[in-house]
Each structure stands twice: as structure tokens, then as C-alpha cells.
Amino acid sequence: MPSHLALLSCLLVLVLSLDKFLLHYLKRRWHSGGSIIPRIPTSPFNFKSHPRPMSAAGKWSETAMLVIDMQKDFVDPAMASPMLVAGGEAVIPTVAEAVxxxxxxxxxxxxxxxxxxxxGRDVELFRRHFYSGxxxxxxxxxxGAELADGLVIKEGDYKLVKTRFSAFFATHLDSVLKTLGIKNLxxxxxxxxxxxxxxxxxxxxxxxxKVTVLIDATAAARPDIHLSNIRDMKTIGVETPTLEEWRR
Amino acid sequence: MPSHLALLSCLLVLVLSLDKFLLHYLKRRWHSGGSIIPRIPTSPFNFKSHPRPMSAAGKWSETAMLVIDMQKDFVDPAMASPMLVAGGEAVIPTVAEAVxxxxxxxxxxxxxxxxxxxxGRDVELFRRHFYSGxxxxxxxxxxGAELADGLVIKEGDYKLVKTRFSAFFATHLDSVLKTLGIKNLxxxxxxxxxxxxxxxxxxxxxxxxKVTVLIDATAAARPDIHLSNIRDMKTIGVETPTLEEWRR
Amino acid sequence: MPSHLALLSCLLVLVLSLDKFLLHYLKRRWHSGGSIIPRIPTSPFNFKSHPRPMSAAGKWSETAMLVIDMQKDFVDPAMASPMLVAGGEAVIPTVAEAVxxxxxxxxxxxxxxxxxxxxGRDVELFRRHFYSGxxxxxxxxxxGAELADGLVIKEGDYKLVKTRFSAFFATHLDSVLKTLGIKNLxxxxxxxxxxxxxxxxxxxxxxxxKVTVLIDATAAARPDIHLSNIRDMKTIGVETPTLEEWRR
Amino acid sequence: MPSHLALLSCLLVLVLSLDKFLLHYLKRRWHSGGSIIPRIPTSPFNFKSHPRPMSAAGKWSETAMLVIDMQKDFVDPAMASPMLVAGGEAVIPTVAEAVxxxxxxxxxxxxxxxxxxxxGRDVELFRRHFYSGxxxxxxxxxxGAELADGLVIKEGDYKLVKTRFSAFFATHLDSVLKTLGIKNLxxxxxxxxxxxxxxxxxxxxxxxxKVTVLIDATAAARPDIHLSNIRDMKTIGVETPTLEEWRR
Structure with missing residues (x-):
């Protein structure tokens, strides 16, 4: 009997510690578009999403795709940058496909x-020490500022330079998008x-x-970080499909 | 021997499942100002916080406290507002003390x-349906827009009206603070x-x-939501003491 | 003969100094919607105004009227405010009619x-000394912050508080207008x-x-200041009709 | 006696009509860097400039120079750009010296x-037709986007791209300057x-x-336009010395 308990306990430990011990495996499956999408932490969404007039639905001319920070220093481990995002390299193919x-x-x-x-004088204060050399x-x-291999800006695309987290912080992105009639991102x-x-x-x-985040074409240092943020974005009405779900 | 293993495993299970099974208990203690502060999820902080020149350290004239959204509709259950934050009422005393x-x-x-x-024409789109009546x-x-009972604006304080999440979004807050010489929040x-x-x-x-969030004078709908966000803020250099730690 | 020259010269002096000596008269005529509208200084407009797609033309639901700073301290001489705009009081009736x-x-x-x-901590630096008392x-x-007598905010109107010259500086005005579908001002x-x-x-x-300034429902300290600014606004494509022209 | 009056009147006429009759002459002298700086139209400045604490006075590390739009399409007539500023080429040497x-x-x-x-999708609407080809x-x-001949960005300088009139509109300029401790421009x-x-x-x-505009290192299409704007800037506390006055 004690051994049954032990077995059960071990199993529970394994399941609950998935985070730590199965990370590498999960990550590969997850990022390669496999079917193991970890359940997103439940959202405290205490009201139904309001069916607001989506005049733009289906009109792709009113939609823009923002491809954010897919630069070598962020996603290419070969650069050995302190800014490398652990989960970044794995999503390059999905990002390329989404584009x-x-x-x-x-x-x-x-x-x-x-x-x-x-x-480094235009970098956030807490990262400025990286620029001393x-x-x-x-x-x-x-x-390091180049796009990751496989990603290319083509004619008709738009390149926008930012210096902070948000693509909208102190940039003219909203100006360009609103005037072009873009309503969905x-x-x-x-x-x-x-x-x-x-x-x-x-x-x-x-x-x-309508703001949509492709859940498997975005990444963080760890899956739990990725998912807790997806949870919070869902709570404010953001849609979070996989690339497959979005392309249908 | 197996029983030792079993015991150990059980212990591990308990520790790791704290999040799920002890949530209710923890919540009550936490919100009632008890001393059990749940462990913040580990941060993927891959670099040491840079000891940047803190010319302002200790000079309180260069610090401002932002008290955010402590209004009846957000923290007073009696209002029965759809915007009520589950954990909000519990932190009113701590907020009052911090002030x-x-x-x-x-x-x-x-x-x-x-x-x-x-x-409701100046509300976020996804919340606009609340204003139909x-x-x-x-x-x-x-x-519902009044401050929660026990919180009072005094002479010398500043009141700032916002219409979105961030106190800085489309407001003159940064203008006022920077010109007053405020460097820390x-x-x-x-x-x-x-x-x-x-x-x-x-x-x-x-x-x-220097940006400081008082971990027990802020709240979310659920502790896990609160803590995953505290984790992410720590990662970008934000300090997250309790009120007691901060007042020392 | 010398006396003829003298007479002619005097006449010229009078005409050219209209600015200074006939100001009061002109102002009354001009502001009362009279027909003496001083010629606007010629604009260096070196290109034709482009006939851009005015999808909004005629649709008043896409137009908003901004009534700016019509407050007692700006337009009511009885307040004896240092911020009094000399030409302000005279346009109150035209502004009321425009509304x-x-x-x-x-x-x-x-x-x-x-x-x-x-x-005064949220006032421009160069005006801050007015607030010492x-x-x-x-x-x-x-x-002094109240609207001038005769101007009233009615249900359905929107009130927007600003702390700098521009109604758009550090306010949520653009946010409200764009989301309401406002394209013309x-x-x-x-x-x-x-x-x-x-x-x-x-x-x-x-x-x-489309940005329209009603030339006789706006005012400055002096007509020459008013007109040189109207000239510059025309140069960047702004329309500057009188109220009568606009209401047709 | 009549002749005295005549003489006086003629003199007055001459002084007052400077604007109209001596414009061409003045323009040539002014643009060629001559010493005749036309009188700035009187300002309706109805209060003394407040002697506010100028902690930065004399400390050049707290000052930045903004060199605005000195690009071939704006100041080089050889480009035959529709955006050519008539008075632009003449100030290139003064700008170079100021730098x-x-x-x-x-x-x-x-x-x-x-x-x-x-x-042209990131250009002002009223100029967008220039980009059809x-x-x-x-x-x-x-x-046409290059700096005018004779102007060179050196190491240590900062380059800032903008898409509207103001260097501060939808750019990170204020962010960079404020964080560097810049207080004067x-x-x-x-x-x-x-x-x-x-x-x-x-x-x-x-x-x-402290905001300073070098009156002879800035230019417009016509002197009267230049000067009426200098007048308005003085009214809000801006200093407008010549380069010579500023360099003393």
C-alpha cells in the first residue's frame, strides 16, 4: 500500500513538475506546431466578450501584422547576446509562415x-550597462540588429524602429496604421x-x-511566462489562436 | 525505504501543488494582511541588476506615490460593479497606510x-457595452467613481484622471512628474x-x-495572477517589497 | 504744393497706421461679422491643394467642433486676468452662434x-509665476476657469481638460475622436x-x-497676429472661412 | 511749418511702409548673411518674463542643439523639390557655423x-500627392533626404528621424533628451x-x-513669415538671438 502511495505521489510530482523537467521536450513539441498546447491558465474573465460591431471582419485590407523584435540578438543563440530570448529561435519558422x-x-x-x-543612450535605464563597451x-x-535568417523585408512591407518595449511607445506606428485604415492587428x-x-x-x-496574438508564433524565456501573459491578454479581449487556427 | 520515498514525494507534491490546493486558504490569509506572502514565481532574470547611479536614493522629494483606481466600483463589493477586482477590498487598509x-x-x-x-465613449472598446444604460x-x-471609504485626497496631493489602463496613457502625468523633478515612483x-x-x-x-510596487498594497482577481505579474515586473528591474519592507 | 504733399503723406500715415489708431473701430466691425475683413497676408503656398478623397464631406457625424479656452480668465475683461486675450470678448457671440x-x-x-x-505645478514654466499666490x-x-457667460455645455457635448496650448498635448482627445469616427475638425x-x-x-x-478654423470665431491680442497665423495655417491646407461662409 | 509736417510725415510713411516697399532689398541682404536684421514685429507680451530658476545656465552639458530638416530637398535648389524652402539655402553657412x-x-x-x-504613406495627408510617382x-x-552639402553627422551626434513637422511628434526625442539631463534647447x-x-x-x-531659436540660422519662404513667427515665439518666452549674439 505504501508503495502504491509512493507511485501515485511520484506520478503527481512528475505531472506537477512538468514545468521544470519536461520543459525541453514540451518546448520542441509546442513550438513546432505540435498538438500539445499547454492549457492556458484560466482567465478571471467575469463578463462575456461583447459582440461589438466588427465592420472590418474579413476585410484583410484593414488588418496589419506586426512582427516584433525578430532580430538576431533576440532569437539567434549564435550571437550569444545577453538579450537572447530562450524560446525565440524555436518560433522563427512559425513567424516566417505567419508572414x-x-x-x-x-x-x-x-x-x-x-x-x-x-x-546606449536611447536604451532603457536597466539595460544601459550592456552598452558600456x-x-x-x-x-x-x-x-545583431539584423532580422533572423529566413526573415526578409519585401517591397510593400513597412519597417518601424522602436527603442522601448511597445511598438507604439514614442513611435509613429499608430499614425501610419490609423491613417491607412488599419483596425485589426x-x-x-x-x-x-x-x-x-x-x-x-x-x-x-x-x-x-481586434487584436490577435498567434500563440505559437510568439515566445518567452519559459512556457509558464508565455502562458500567464497569454491568460492576461485574453482577459482584456485579445484573441490567441495558433497559426493553424488563424489561417483557416 | 519505499515509505521514505513516499513521504518525500508527498511532501514534494504538497509543496508543488500549493498553487492549486491551498489557494483558497492562502488567499484569505494574504488578503487579510497576514504574513504569508506566497513565493513569487522565479524570474528568468539572466543578468544582474545594474547598480545604476541612484542620485535620488533617500531623497523623498524626488519620489511620488501613484495610488491607482482605488475607487468604489473597483474595490467596494457593495457597488456590485462588473469591474470589481476580487482582491481589491482586502488591500484598502494597506493602501491607506502606504499613503x-x-x-x-x-x-x-x-x-x-x-x-x-x-x-462610455471614452472607455476601452471591449468594456463599452457596460455603458449602454x-x-x-x-x-x-x-x-462608483468616488474613492473607497477611508481614502481621502488632501491638500497638496494631486488628482489625475485617466481613461485607459496606464496612468501615463494620454495623460499629462509624465509632464507633471518630470517637471517636478520626480525620478522614483x-x-x-x-x-x-x-x-x-x-x-x-x-x-x-x-x-x-526606480519603480517600486508594494506587493501587498496591490491586488488582482486571484493570487496567481497577481504573482505572475509581480514576477514579470521584477524581471525588468522593478522592486517589489511589502509595505513593511518599504517603510523601514 | 508742399502742403499737398504733406496732406498726402498724412493720409498715408493714417492708412498705414490703421493698425494702431483705428484698432478699436476695426475690431468691433470685424468681430461683429461686419464686411471689413482685413486681407489675409498672402500665403507662399507653392502647390495646389490636392483634391484628396474626402469621404467625410457632408457627413456631419464625422465632424467635431473644438471650442477652445472660452473661459472667463481668457475672454472676460472683468476678471482682470493676466491671461486675458485682448480680442477674446468680441468673439463670444460668434462662438456661441457657431456652437x-x-x-x-x-x-x-x-x-x-x-x-x-x-x-500651478501643471502650468507651462513661463507662466508658473502667476500661481505663486x-x-x-x-x-x-x-x-476664472468657468466658461464665458452665454456658453453652456449641454448633454451630449464632451468636456476635455488640457494643461498646455494644444488640445491634443498629453490628453485623450485624439483617442476619443478617432474612435468615434471623427475625421474633420x-x-x-x-x-x-x-x-x-x-x-x-x-x-x-x-x-x-479636413481642418477648418472659423476666422471670425477665433481671436488674438491683435489683428495682425491673428492674420499672420491664419496665413500660416492656410499654407498647410487648413480652411479658414467666416462663420457665414461655413454655415451656408 | 507745413514743410516740417510734410517731412515728418514722409519719414513716418517710410518707417511704417518698410515692410512693403523695402522688402526685396531687405530680403537680399538678410539672406546673404548681411548685418541688417529686420525689426521683429512687436510682441503683445503683457507680462515680464519670469526670472525662473535657470539651474542649467552656463552648463552646456544640459543643452542640446536641434538641427532641423537641413536636407537637400528642403534647402538645395538644384533638387527642384516642391518642398524647397525659398530662404533655406542662404542659411546653410550659418547653420554649419552654429553646429x-x-x-x-x-x-x-x-x-x-x-x-x-x-x-508616402507616412507623410502628412496634404502632401501625400507628391509621392504618387x-x-x-x-x-x-x-x-533628397541627404543633409545639405557641408553638413556632416559626426561621432557623438545623434540622428533622429521624424515624419511630421515637430521633432517631438511621435518620436523618442523627448525620451532621449530628458534622460540625458538636457534642459535647454x-x-x-x-x-x-x-x-x-x-x-x-x-x-x-x-x-x-530655456528654448533658443537662432534667428539667422533659421529661415522661411519669406522674411515676413519668418519674422511674424519669431514674434509669436518670443511671446511665449523663447529667446531669439543671432548666432553672433549667442556665441558671445
Whole structure:
């Protein structure tokens, strides 16, 4: 009997510690578009999403895709950047595919990138020490600021430079999008708790009608971080399909 | 021997499942100001916090306290508002005490509140349906927009009206604070994943030198939501003491 | 003969100094909707106004009227405020009439007002000395911040508080207007070189499709100041009809 | 006696008509860097400039120079751009000298430039028609967007891209300057009624302590336009010395 209890307990331990011990496996399956999508933590959504007039539904000309921070220093481990996002490299193929789908549909693709001054004087205070040697992350003109291999800006796309988390912070992104008649946003890239989430919350604050985050074309340092942020975004009305669900 | 293993396993299970099985108990203790502060999820902080020049350290004249959304519709269950934050009422005493400490120290107290048009035309799209009857949450002039009982704006304090999550979104808060020479912020109120976190991230983007969130004077719908957001804020250099730790 | 020359010269002097000696007369005629509208200085407009797609033309639901700073301290000489705009009082009737026309047409009326902290800590630096005594101009709650006699906010109107020249500076005005589908603005109030012009230029920067300034429902300290600013606004595509021309 | 009156009158006529009859002469002298600086129209400044605490006075590390729009399409007639500012070419030497003085003093030099998308989708609506052929003014990467001959960005300078009149509109300029401790601005470039004035008014709204416009290192299409705008800027506390006066 004690051994049964032991077995049961071990099983429970295994299940509950999935986070730590099965991380690598899960990550590969999860990021490769496999069917094991961890359950998103339940949302405290205490009201039904309101069926607001979605005049734009289906009209892709009113949708833009924001591809955020898919630069070598963020997603290419070979760069050995202090800004590397652990889960970033794994989503490059999904991001590339999402961009391909967007182009097929005629959706405007906006490449949001960081490009900093070598001195770091336009970087957040808490990251400024990385720039003391003049070779900080995503410095304008250096290799680390380039898009990850496989991602290419094409004619008709728009490139937007930012210096903080949110693509909307102190940039003219809202100006360009609103004037083009863009009402809906689809967001991919890294990383979920910072640049993705800040861009998403700003988009909601800026009254974009429909904000969609592709859950498997975004990533964080760890799945639990990714998922707790997805949970919070769902709570404010953001849609979070997989690429497969979105492309249907 | 197996029984030792069993015991150990059980213990592990208990510890790891704290989140799920002891939630209710923890919540009551936590919200009642008890001493059990749940462990914050580990942060993927992959670099040491940089000891940046804190010229303002100790000078309270360079610090402001932002008290966010402590209005009846958010924290008083008697209002039966759809915007009620489950954990909100429990932190009112801690918020009141934090404000008292701030005043003793000569710290500027800024009361950040929502005050909406009865029509709801200045509310986020996903919440606009609450205003169809003309009696939506935190409408300017109605009872729900008042501060919770026990909280009072005094002479010398500053009141700031906002219409979105972040106290900095489309307001003149940064203008007032920067010009007054404010470099450090201490943030209390509700709720952690939305208005608190957005204000905090914006504060970091706006280069406030030191941003502090009082972990027991802020609240969310559930402890796990509160804590995952505290985790993410710590990752970008935000300090998260309890009121007791901060007042020392 | 010399006396003929003298006479002619005197006449010329009189004509050219109209500005200084006939000001009061001109002002009354001009502001009362009389036919003496001084010629606007020629604009260096070196290109034809582009006939851009005016999808909103004629649809008043896409137009908002901004009534700017029509507060006692700005336009009522009885207040003896240092902020009094010399030409302000004379346009109150025209502004009131413009608002009436807007309401007839179903145009949203936005009352943009300054309301400052008694301490003056949210006022521009160069005006802050007015607030040393605690009784500075347009302090929230004081008489000087009230609308001029004859102007009333009605149900359905929107009131917006600002703390700088432009109605768009650090306010949520653009957020409210864009989300309501407002594309065109009609602007009245005081004073032309500061709050009117800054609001107008910001409106152009924010891509409002059609920006209209009612030339006789706006005013400055002197007609030459009013007119040189009207000239510059015309140069960037702003329309500047009289109220009569606009109401046709 | 009549002849005395005649003489006096003629003199008055001459003085008062300076504006109209001596314009052409004045213009040539002014633009050629001559010493005749036309009298600035009197300001309706109805209060003394407040001697506010200028902690930064004399400390050049707290001053930045903004060099605005000194790009070929704005100031080089050879480009035959529709955006050419008539008075622009004449101030290139003064701007170059101002930059040299700034560098000697250790003042941060910020090169503010327009760089637009070939499609013109990030240009003001009223100028968008220039971009129909794909070769609009100051397109990123094209010759017209380059700095005028003789002006060079050096190491330590900062380059800031904008898409509207004001250097502060939807850019991170304020973020960079405030965090660097910049409190005072010196502004040069083109053109006075649009990009210069908008940047200046925004700077005042953003509480920069001292804003200085070098009157002979800025230019407009015509002297009267230049001067009426200088007049309005003086009224809100902006200093407007010549380069010679500033360098003393």
C-alpha cells in the first residue's frame, strides 16, 4: 500500500513538475506546431466578450501584422547576446509562415525592430550597462540588429524602429496604421511578457478593434511566462489562436 | 525505504501543488494582511541588476506615490460593479497606510482615477457595452467613481484622471512628474495585471530611475495572477517589497 | 504744393497706421461679422491643394467642433486676468452662434478648457509665476476657469481638460475622436497664435482629413497676429472661412 | 511749418511702409548673411518674463542643439523639390557655423531629418500627392533626404528621424533628451512657420527650461513669415538671438 502511495505521489510530482523537467521536450513539441498546447491558465474573465460591431471582419485590407523584435540578438543563440530570448529561435519558422500567410491575404506586414545608438543612450535605464563597451545588443548597423535568417523585408512591407518595449511607445506606428485604415492587428515575435504584451495592451488602449496574438508564433524565456501573459491578454479581449487556427 | 520515498514525494507534491490546493486558504490569509506572502514565481532574470547611479536614493522629494483606481466600483463589493477586482477590498487598509507613510515622508501623492463619460465613449472598446444604460462603471460624478471609504485626497496631493489602463496613457502625468523633478515612483492600488502593470511598464519605458510596487498594497482577481505579474515586473528591474519592507 | 504733399503723406500715415489708431473701430466691425475683413497676408503656398478623397464631406457625424479656452480668465475683461486675450470678448457671440450651428447639424461639440492645480505645478514654466499666490488663472474650481457667460455645455457635448496650448498635448482627445469616427475638425476660440494654432497643427500632424478654423470665431491680442497665423495655417491646407461662409 | 509736417510725415510713411516697399532689398541682404536684421514685429507680451530658476545656465552639458530638416530637398535648389524652402539655402553657412560652435562647447548635436516611405504613406495627408510617382521628397535612401552639402553627422551626434513637422511628434526625442539631463534647447534649420515653430512650441509644452531659436540660422519662404513667427515665439518666452549674439 505504501508503495502504491509512493507511485501515485511520484506520478503527481512528475505531472506537477512538468514545468521544470519536461520543459525541453514540451518546448520542441509546442513550438513546432505540435498538438500539445499547454492549457492556458484560466482567465478571471467575469463578463462575456461583447459582440461589438466588427465592420472590418474579413476585410484583410484593414488588418496589419506586426512582427516584433525578430532580430538576431533576440532569437539567434549564435550571437550569444545577453538579450537572447530562450524560446525565440524555436518560433522563427512559425513567424516566417505567419508572414507568408499575411502576404497571401494582402495584409500589411510591419517589421518592428530595435536599433539603438552605440552609446546606449536611447536604451532603457536597466539595460544601459550592456552598452558600456560600445557593442551592445541590436545596435544600428551591427549584425545583431539584423532580422533572423529566413526573415526578409519585401517591397510593400513597412519597417518601424522602436527603442522601448511597445511598438507604439514614442513611435509613429499608430499614425501610419490609423491613417491607412488599419483596425485589426495580428502580432507575432518575441518576447511575450515585454514587447509583445506591451504592444498588445497599447493596441487595446488605442482602440484597435481586434487584436490577435498567434500563440505559437510568439515566445518567452519559459512556457509558464508565455502562458500567464497569454491568460492576461485574453482577459482584456485579445484573441490567441495558433497559426493553424488563424489561417483557416 | 519505499515509505521514505513516499513521504518525500508527498511532501514534494504538497509543496508543488500549493498553487492549486491551498489557494483558497492562502488567499484569505494574504488578503487579510497576514504574513504569508506566497513565493513569487522565479524570474528568468539572466543578468544582474545594474547598480545604476541612484542620485535620488533617500531623497523623498524626488519620489511620488501613484495610488491607482482605488475607487468604489473597483474595490467596494457593495457597488456590485462588473469591474470589481476580487482582491481589491482586502488591500484598502494597506493602501491607506502606504499613503500615510508617504505623507510622513513628504512624498507627493498622486490619486489616479478613472472618470468616464456617461455614454462610455471614452472607455476601452471591449468594456463599452457596460455603458449602454448610462450607468456604467466609474462614470464621472457618480458614486462608483468616488474613492473607497477611508481614502481621502488632501491638500497638496494631486488628482489625475485617466481613461485607459496606464496612468501615463494620454495623460499629462509624465509632464507633471518630470517637471517636478520626480525620478522614483512607488505604486499601489488595483489591479496588478492591467492598470498597475501598464503604469509600471510605461514608467520603465519613460526612464523613471526606480519603480517600486508594494506587493501587498496591490491586488488582482486571484493570487496567481497577481504573482505572475509581480514576477514579470521584477524581471525588468522593478522592486517589489511589502509595505513593511518599504517603510523601514 | 508742399502742403499737398504733406496732406498726402498724412493720409498715408493714417492708412498705414490703421493698425494702431483705428484698432478699436476695426475690431468691433470685424468681430461683429461686419464686411471689413482685413486681407489675409498672402500665403507662399507653392502647390495646389490636392483634391484628396474626402469621404467625410457632408457627413456631419464625422465632424467635431473644438471650442477652445472660452473661459472667463481668457475672454472676460472683468476678471482682470493676466491671461486675458485682448480680442477674446468680441468673439463670444460668434462662438456661441457657431456652437448653435454645430448642434443643429448634429456635430459633436467638444469644450476644451484649461483647469490647473492651485499650485500651478501643471502650468507651462513661463507662466508658473502667476500661481505663486494660489490664485492663478483658470484654476480648477475657481470662477476664472468657468466658461464665458452665454456658453453652456449641454448633454451630449464632451468636456476635455488640457494643461498646455494644444488640445491634443498629453490628453485623450485624439483617442476619443478617432474612435468615434471623427475625421474633420472645426475650430473656434482663443487665442490664434497659441492654443488655436497648436491644436490645428497637431490636428494636421494627426491626419484629420479636413481642418477648418472659423476666422471670425477665433481671436488674438491683435489683428495682425491673428492674420499672420491664419496665413500660416492656410499654407498647410487648413480652411479658414467666416462663420457665414461655413454655415451656408 | 507745413514743410516740417510734410517731412515728418514722409519719414513716418517710410518707417511704417518698410515692410512693403523695402522688402526685396531687405530680403537680399538678410539672406546673404548681411548685418541688417529686420525689426521683429512687436510682441503683445503683457507680462515680464519670469526670472525662473535657470539651474542649467552656463552648463552646456544640459543643452542640446536641434538641427532641423537641413536636407537637400528642403534647402538645395538644384533638387527642384516642391518642398524647397525659398530662404533655406542662404542659411546653410550659418547653420554649419552654429553646429561648429555647439561642438566646441560640448553641446549635443541632434540631426532631425525626415525620411519617408517611397509610397508616402507616412507623410502628412496634404502632401501625400507628391509621392504618387514613388519619387517624393525626402524619401529614405534617396539623394533628397541627404543633409545639405557641408553638413556632416559626426561621432557623438545623434540622428533622429521624424515624419511630421515637430521633432517631438511621435518620436523618442523627448525620451532621449530628458534622460540625458538636457534642459535647454538651441534650434536651427528650416522652416520657421512649420517644423521650427512646431518643435519650439512642443519644447515649451514639454517644459524645457530655456528654448533658443537662432534667428539667422533659421529661415522661411519669406522674411515676413519668418519674422511674424519669431514674434509669436518670443511671446511665449523663447529667446531669439543671432548666432553672433549667442556665441558671445
Amino acid at each position: 507568408a500567410v499575411a502576404r497571401e491575404r494582402g495584409i500589411l506586414v510591419v517589421w518592428v525592430v530595435r536599433e539603438h545608438d552605440p552609446s 560600445g557593442k551592445g545588443p541590436t545596435v544600428k548597423g551591427l549584425k 495580428v502580432i507575432v515575435g518575441v518576447q511575450t511578457p515585454n514587447c509583445i504584451r506591451q504592444t498588445v495592451f497599447d493596441a487595446v488602449e488605442l482602440d484597435y478593434e | 500615510a507613510v508617504a505623507r510622513e515622508r513628504g512624498i507627493l501623492v498622486v490619486w489616479v482615477v478613472r472618470e468616464h463619460d456617461p455614454s 448610462g450607468k456604467g462603471p466609474t462614470v464621472k460624478g457618480l458614486k 512607488v505604486i499601489v492600488g488595483v489591479q496588478t495585471p492591467n492598470c498597475i502593470r501598464q503604469t509600471v511598464f510605461d514608467a520603465v519605458e519613460l526612464d523613471y530611475e | 448653435a450651428v454645430a448642434r443643429e447639424r448634429g456635430i459633436l461639440v467638444v469644450w476644451v478648457v484649461r483647469e490647473h492645480d492651485p499650485s 494660489g490664485k492663478g488663472p483658470t484654476v480648477k474650481g475657481l470662477k 472645426v475650430i473656434v476660440g482663443v487665442q490664434t497664435p497659441n492654443c488655436i494654432r497648436q491644436t490645428v497643427f497637431d490636428a494636421v500632424e494627426l491626419d484629420y482629413e | 561648429a560652435v555647439a561642438r566646441e562647447r560640448g553641446i549635443l548635436v541632434v540631426w532631425v531629418v525626415r525620411e519617408h516611405d517611397p509610397s 514613388g519619387k517624393g521628397p525626402t524619401v529614405k535612401g534617396l539623394k 538651441v534650434i536651427v534649420g528650416v522652416q520657421t512657420p512649420n517644423c521650427i515653430r512646431q518643435t519650439v512650441f512642443d519644447a515649451v509644452e514639454l517644459d524645457y527650461e
